[in-house]
Amino acid sequence: MIGIIDYGAGNLYSISKAMQYLGYQNEIISGNSVEKLSKFKGLILPGVGAFPEAVKNLKNAGFFKEIIDYAASDRPLLGICLGMQLLFSLSQETTSTAGLDLLSGKIIRLENVPKIPHMGWNKLRILKKSQLLTEDLTTQSTDYYYFVHSFYLEEITEDVTAIAKYGQQSIPAIVEKENILGLQFHPEKSGEAGLNMLKKFGEML
Amino acid sequence: MLSKRIIPCLDIKNGRVVKGVNFVDLIDAGDPVETARTYYEMGADELVFLDITATNEKRKTIAELVQKVAAEIFIPLTVGGGIRTIDDMRKILRAGADKVAVNTAAVKNPELVTNGAGIFGSQCIVGAVDAAKKESGTGWEVYIHAGTEATGLDLLDWVKGLASLGAGEILLTSINTDGTKDGFDIEMLKAVASTVQIPVIASGGAGSSQHFFDVFQQTEVSAALAASIFHFGEIPIPDLKAELNKQQIPVRV
Numbered sequence: 479m480i481g482i483i484d485y486g487a488g489n490l491y492s493i494s495k496a497m498q499y500l501g502y503q504n505e506i507i508s509g510n511s512v513e514k515l516s517k518f519k520g521l522i523l524p525g526v527g528a529f530p531e532a533v534k535n536l537k538n539a540g541f542f543k544e545i546i547d548y549a550a551s552d553r554p555l556l557g558i559c560l561g562m563q564l565l566f567s568l569s570q571e572t573t574s575t576a577g578l579d580l581l582s583g584k585i586i587r588l589e590n591v592p593k594i595p596h597m598g599w600n601k602l603r604i605l606k607k608s609q610l611l612t613e614d615l616t617t618q619s620t621d622y623y624y625f626v627h628s629f630y631l632e633e634i635t636e637d638v639t640a641i642a643k644y645g646q647q648s649i650p651a652i653v654e655k656e657n658i659l660g661l662q663f664h665p666e667k668s669g670e671a672g673l674n675m676l677k678k679f680g681e682m683l
Numbered sequence: 684m685l686s687k688r689i690i691p692c693l694d695i696k697n698g699r700v701v702k703g704v705n706f707v708d709l710i711d712a713g714d715p716v717e718t719a720r721t722y723y724e725m726g727a728d729e730l731v732f733l734d735i736t737a738t739n740e741k742r743k744t745i746a747e748l749v750q751k752v753a754a755e756i757f758i759p760l761t762v763g764g765g766i767r768t769i770d771d772m773r774k775i776l777r778a779g780a781d782k783v784a785v786n787t788a789a790v791k792n793p794e795l796v797t798n799g800a801g802i803f804g805s806q807c808i809v810g811a812v813d814a815a816k817k818e819s820g821t822g823w824e825v826y827i828h829a830g831t832e833a834t835g836l837d838l839l840d841w842v843k844g845l846a847s848l849g850a851g852e853i854l855l856t857s858i859n860t861d862g863t864k865d866g867f868d869i870e871m872l873k874a875v876a877s878t879v880q881i882p883v884i885a886s887g888g889a890g891s892s893q894h895f896f897d898v899f900q901q902t903e904v905s906a907a908l909a910a911s912i913f914h915f916g917e918i919p920i921p922d923l924k925a926e927l928n929k930q931q932i933p934v935r936v
Binding site (some may be wrong): 489490491492495496498499526527528559592593594595596597598599600601624625626627628643644664666667668669670672673 | 684685686687688723750753754755757758759776777778779780781802803804805806807831836851880881882903905906935
């Protein structure tokens, strides 16, 4: 069973249905059932909206520390979009806010790009072997993935396994450090390519 | 490199896909879930559902429809038409839509855009705008109520306003070219896409692959939307994308 964390952020239905479509049972976990996190074999942290608001909501719902504990249990944790950004130390969205700090790095606003948000389908440049990709290292993946975000991880840290090129910017797209995984794009909205990636996550359980 | 998006639009009335010319003469064009699945399989990059149901009570069918579509179609889904309150937005997003489009309600109540963006994030809020050339011949005027009522608002002022209110994207329909199949309104789209920093979706006038090439080559729009040419198979999406790809327009193929 996979747990999907609900802290009031947007469309959880799609990720839940995508996992179900792939044959993975899942449950949307709301604030009053936090203590149950440990029963899940895998955890998904979705998210849209603003970073400070998300941190506040995670804390109010009692999820913040529970997620950190869960990550220490070696079971896979997947952050999607804002959920990926929340895995990092700090974000400068609106005001400087500390994240879960499971991965080192800072989230900053996109600049010097054609349009903001970075919205639409983009290819990946695969830098390292990834647990979530079937493709080998390549400067351009065959598949496209759906992005929509205005903030990004400032640096290509050692945990970044794939990036996307947008204008002159290199956008970290996949981050992973053992059981802690993050996707800047939306695999649940990326057609077959995204479903394949979620399948790889399911197989890690 | 970010690809240009091709977006089929499904006009929905009482739970069915319909298509009319200039908002009249509606023709039944099929089951929305079936149609959505076909577009997904053909490689559509995103779907827009525009609810043109006249009455509120029948409108709740759109949420049920969104739920069915979102359960099996894994590309972004935008829903517009009749969204007037935060609660309307929440229902549609909870049903599995990724974005909501607001048009008349944004003009009448700009706070809806700000509040919606504050609660759900800017990426959820699409500012839909219908505009036509001003009678003076210079610039464009914004229309509401499905293009029937002039507002006196200048288009470029309004799109700048939408962006600063918190819209994450602009869906711009030219009343002058809509339904003509003579091509997108290049002049209007060029002006808007170079005015705002948020992505712009071109709408109104698509009649051939060449029209899509023209709009992507001559303007900074991020996406192009069409309805009837896709519904009636006049331009199959895979053919359109292959053609654009051949002409060096980055598309997802």
